[in-house]
Amino acid sequence: MKDQLDWQNLLEKLSQASDEDAVEAAKLLSQQDHEQSILSLIQFARSKQPPYRRELALYALAWMHNSQFIDTFIQVLGDLSEVENVRGQAAEALGMLFDQNSGQIYYHKAESALLEHISDSSPVVRFWCCYGLGNMRSHRAVEQLKAIQAQDHVLCPGWWYVSKEAEDALARIAGQGNNDSTLANLATFAEEDRVLAELGMSDYTAMLEQED
Numbered sequence: 001m002k003d004q005l006d007w008q009n010l011l012e013k014l015s016q017a018s019d020e021d022a023v024e025a026a027k028l029l030s031q032q033d034h035e036q037s038i039l040s041l042i043q044f045a046r047s048k049q050p051p052y053r054r055e056l057a058l059y060a061l062a063w064m065h066n067s068q069f070i071d072t073f074i075q076v077l078g079d080l081s082e083v084e085n086v087r088g089q090a091a092e093a094l095g096m097l098f099d100q101n102s103g104q105i106y107y108h109k110a111e112s113a114l115l116e117h118i119s120d121s122s123p124v125v126r127f128w129c130c131y132g133l134g135n136m137r138s139h140r141a142v143e144q145l146k147a148i149q150a151q152d153h154v155l156c157p158g159w160w161y162v163s164k165e166a167e168d169a170l171a172r173i174a175g176q177g178n179n180d181s182t183l184a185n186l187a188t189f190a191e192e193d194r195v196l197a198e199l200g201m202s203d204y205t206a207m208l209e210q211e212d
């Protein structure tokens with residue numbers, strides 16, 4: 001009974017609390033293995049809750065590392081009416097579920113979904129598809145990732161350029177990217193952000209293309 005009350009209280013916080021408290025609730029929900037709490041999270045992720053709260057529900061599900069959620073993640077990723085951050089979280093979640101040692105049917109299903117949307121119109125979705133495919137060590141993605149690395153110098157808000165994430169994904173696939181590059185990439189982006197302020201986005205994008 002106490003466990004049921006705990007996850008119900010956490011779900012209520014996910015829905016109604018401040019953003020900061022909702023994040024903490026999502027982290028705690030990711031540690032739940034109660035069947036009803038999982039079903040409620042899946043329903044929450046596909047509900048009419050505000051996008052950020054749905055994104056947090058997917059975050060909680062992603063950190064459970066449970067392949068039974070694959071269809072939910074694929075549905076959200078493929079829902080073009082959904083906001084890009086929620087779809088991006090679904091792409092990240094797919095990449096967190098599987099590696100090449102996973103069952104081939106599920107691995108191939110997740111990999112195919114990410115490959116299908118790696119050219120999406122949203123840079124957020126493209127960014128997280130790159131991340132997911134790199135995390136999965138997807139050799140089928142190599143050629144597309146190389147093209148993105150060379151051409152897609154669009155910024156993923158809050159992170160870095162899609163081309164940089166494609167570069168990192170290729171490194172992970174090649175076995176050269178075992179360390180988390182987040183801090184280094186954010187530091188690099190902070191410096192590039194200063195340059196952007198001086199040059200303007202269009203000039204800086206042109207400069208990147210010349211370097212390629």
